[in-house]
Amino acid sequence: MTTSLLVLIVLALGVGGYIVGRARALRGVGGDQRKLHSLPSYYGTNVAMKAIVPALLVMLVWLLAQPLVVESSVRGDLQEESVRQDRSVSLMMSDVRRLANGLDVAVESGMMTRERAANMRTEFTDVRERLGEAGVALGSAVTSPVLRAAQKYRALSETGDLLRTGIVLALAVAGLGWGIRNSTPEYRARNVVETGVRILLILASCIAILTTVGIVLSLVFNTIEFFRIYPASDFFFSTTWSPSFGGGSELGILPLLWGTLYISLIALIVAVPVGLFTAIYLSEYASKRVRSVAKPAIEILAGIPTIVYGLFALLTIGPLLLSVFGDSTVGWMDAGTAVMTAGIAMGIMLIPFVSSLSDDIINAVPQAMRDGSYGLGATQSETIKQVILPAALPGIVGAVLLAASRAIGETMIVVLGAGAAARLSLNPFEAMTTVTAKIVSQLTGDSDFGSPEALVAFALGMTLFVVTLGLNVLALYIVRKYREQYE
Amino acid sequence: MYDADHNRTESRVSQNEIKISSRNVQVYYGDNHAIKDVDVDIEDRLVTAFIGPSGCGKSTFLRCLNRMNDTIPICRVEGDIHIDGEDIYDKRVDPVQLRAKVGMVFQKPNPFPKSIYDNVAYGPKIHGLAKNKSELDDIVERALKRAAIWDEVKDRLDASGTGLSGGQQQRLCIARAVATEPEVLLMDEPCSALDPIATGQVEELIDELKQNYSVVIVTHSMQQAARVSQKTAFFHLGNLVEYGETEKIFTNPQDSRTESYITGRIG
Known part of the structure; x- marks a missing residue:
């Protein structure tokens, strides 16, 4: 029985x-x-939950575990x-898998009976040729141990599939029976469904968190592997970045980190x-009509793919800067690709970030603050400078910090706009590159x-991850620490 | 309360001069005609109370007196309002200057998220009332003393104004308003967010403030109007129904609507 049919049966149950x-x-x-204690639909949901959830969960785990076993x-063997x-x-295992798959195809297309596939011997049959007729191409001649292993592989999988189907169906039926037996008027079906909903929500958030943990772990293991073959002190403190694939490369992060920070800084100065x-x-002066047009128009900037910004940097900003400098x-600038080019393009990209977030924050400052200030005879700009901005500052x-972590993680604009030379320099018109x-x-x-x-x-x-994580934590900390001030 | 009664008699004897006079004032919110034909003369150096049911336009009219309604785009004001004989809706009048002269205290205490000192110094700073730091210190101290909150905050002027209790916050807002040396003080339900003790303190304060200012207070509490004001105006559905001596309004109202309201039959 195929998996999808099994799922359908469980759902039907x-x-x-x-x-x-x-x-x-x-x-x-x-x-x-x-x-009734609960609405009738809760009793129904309770039964459906008990029939479906355990059965499908077991199936999922089994599907993941069976190939490993x-x-x-x-x-x-x-x-x-x-x-x-x-x-x-x-290498042999991949042969085995390919052969097992080939046998599956051959059996399915009717070229071979199941018994023949299970009992074939290399001594009597040219397996490669037979499978070739069935449309399955194998790289090399099949040796006897590989064939035997593939046959065992198929046999084990088949038993596993059969067992899985049986157990899943049994679980579904058992859950169904349990649920139906429970459907008495006193049974608190509503509370059970509530618990079910809670578990579902918890699972969803766990998946999000576990994925993050997984990403970090995959970085960590490879990073540890790197530091085993390359000294950490050289990586963190060397000022030269010159990888050579023949060996003997110098992999100092400092020039890259400098390039990253320099370009981000220019981007922030623009944005x-x-x-x-x-x-x-938008939040204080614009009329409703202007705001309803201008705000979406600015937010379009946020929707432009970064590669397009990269092209803009390469084709427009670079030549423009070159003609000026x-x-x-x-004579400060030799080529269109430079820190300045990438920084300006990135700054343009970040404008909607800063403006949209700040706009929301400024709007969240209570109207009472503005009234209080106007009531004392302050002008609009005095009110903004002395009351609204301080209140909205956190x-x-x-x-700004969120925009900064965006800038640090940006890639495409840098590839196209900033050049590829890893360099420690103060001149913003020179080419540099980022992490x-x-x-x-x-x-x-x-x-x-x-x-x-x-x-490397x-x-x-990993370094970049730690830097942006630190920035985000700092941003959250600042926002939280000062937020309650005017509430 | 003896003091209040004493002052009231006095003010009736010596007719005060008119501070604010409004003629034929209309206010529209979009298509909604919120204030209709309001004529009122508000006297100097006494407390005038505006009473009336919710939505009757008393707060709206109060906000006309310092042109706070200008900050609401859909609001339109017609008619004449004169302060000291000067038309405040004249094109040559700068609303910002006007608001320095006509201070306002709001319903909910709204101290800025700054220190207590900076809250009070805010107005004097933007209007350039102090030549140097020590003068500013004097202004702040005087305002806080006048708002009867100096003793409670003098040791923590650097603490945030938002950290005070509700009653203290409202008195801080009053100090903030008097620090700019206004001539008129508008108060929009200044006690509605306060407990009875804080209310008592603020009412006492209002009574003192009338020595120097013309105070206009909007209130929902008729007891409060009777306690603090010498003149009372009753608003109903955007009309000024009756205006006169507080005592007369509460004991012998001329209009049947006023009587219904103060006896609790409408509202």
């Missing part, structure tokens, strides 16, 4: 259980639903064979004043995954 449970509860009180069992053939077990002033205009005038700082851009270039080459040149990407990613 659940639906049936809903109808039966509801009807049984109503029958228990002679159709007068006021005498089968593989480890087959792998044990292949151990001595691999020593004899001097091939790694994992914070423009964004903040926009927010002040290039060799023909003051939120604005939070918005994120280098992560991309280290992992997209065809280098050995175990080499420090590739693994994880250490870079």
Whole structure:
């Protein structure tokens, strides 16, 4: 039985259980639903829940666990064979899997009976040729141990599938029976459903949290691996970044970190004043009509893909800066790609972030504050400067820090706008590069995954993660610490 | 309370000069005609109370007196309002200057999220009333003393104004308003968010403030109007129904609507 059919059957049992449970509860009180503890639909939901949830949960776990169990069992058999053939077990395992799949296809298409697939021997049949006729291409001739392992693999999987189907169905039926038995008028079905809903919500949030933990762990293990083959002190304190895939590379993070911070700083210098002033205009001065047009228009900026900003930097901002600061005038700039180019493009990208968040925060300052200030004879700009901005400051700082962590994590604009040279320099018209851009270039080459040149990407990613996490925590802390002031 | 009675008799004897006079005032919120034909003369150096059921327009009319309604885009004011003989809706009048002269205290205490000192110093600073720091210190101290809160806060002027209790906050707001040396003080239900003790303190304060200012107070509590005011105006559905000596309004109202309201039959 296929998995999808099994799921359908369990769901059908659940639906049936809903109808039966509801009807049984109503029958228990002679159709007068006021005498029930809960509404009839709760009794139905209770039965459906008990039929569906345990069965599907067990199925899910089984589906995840079965391949692991089968593989480890087959792998044990292949151990001595691999020593004899001097091939790694994992390579042989992939042969086994491919062969097992091929046999499945052959049986399904009717080229082979099940018995023949299970009892074939390499001594009597050219397996490769037979499977070729069935449309399954195998790389090399099949050896006897591999065929035997593949046959065992199939047998184990088949038993597992059968057992799984049986157990899942049994669980569904048992849950159904339990639920229906419970459907008496005194049973507190409403409370049970409430608990079910709570567990569902908890599970959803657990998945979100566990995924984050998983991401961090995958970074951590590879980072540890990197520091095992490359000294941490060199990574953190060396001022040279020159990876060479032939070995002997210097992988100092400082130039990259400097590039990241420098570009982010310029981006913030562009984005914070423009964004903040926009927010002040929109929330305090603009009429309703202007606001209803201007706010969405600004937020369109946030929807533009960053690669488009990158192109804008490359094609427009770079040449423009070059014509102003290039060799023909003051001669500070040699090429269009520079810290300044990427910083300005990134700043434009961040404007809607700052303005939208600040706008919400300024609007949250109570009207009573404004009234109080106007009532004392203050003008609008005095009120904004002396009352509204101080009251909104923690939120604005939070918005700026969030924008900063966006800037630090930005990649595409840097790749296109800032160049690729890792350099420690103060001149904003020189090309530099950032941590994120280098992560991309280290992992997209065809280098050995175990080499420090590739693994350094994880250490870079980890460093970046820690920096942005720190910024976010700081932002949350500031927002929380000062928020209650005017509430 | 003896003092209050004493003052009241006095003020009746010596007719005060008219501080604010309004003629034929109409206020519209969009299409809604909120204030209709209000004529009233508010005297200097006494307390005038505006009473009436919710939505009768008393707060709206109060907000006309310092042009706070200008900050509401859909609000439109017609008619004449003169303060000291000067038309405050004249084009040449700067509403910002006007509001420095006509202070306002709001229903809910609304101290700024600043220190107590900065709350009071805010008005004097923006109007340039102090030449230097020590003068500003004097102004702040005087305002806090006049608002009868100096003794409670003199040791913590740097503490946040929002950390005070409700009654203290409202007195801080009054201190903030008197620090700019206004001539008229408008109070929009200043005690509705306060407990009886804090209310008592604020009422006492209002009674003292009338030595220097013309005070206009909007209130829902008729007892409060009777306690603190010398003149009372009763508003109903946007009309000024009756205006006169507080004692007369409460003991011998001329209009049947006033009588119904003060005896609790409408409202």
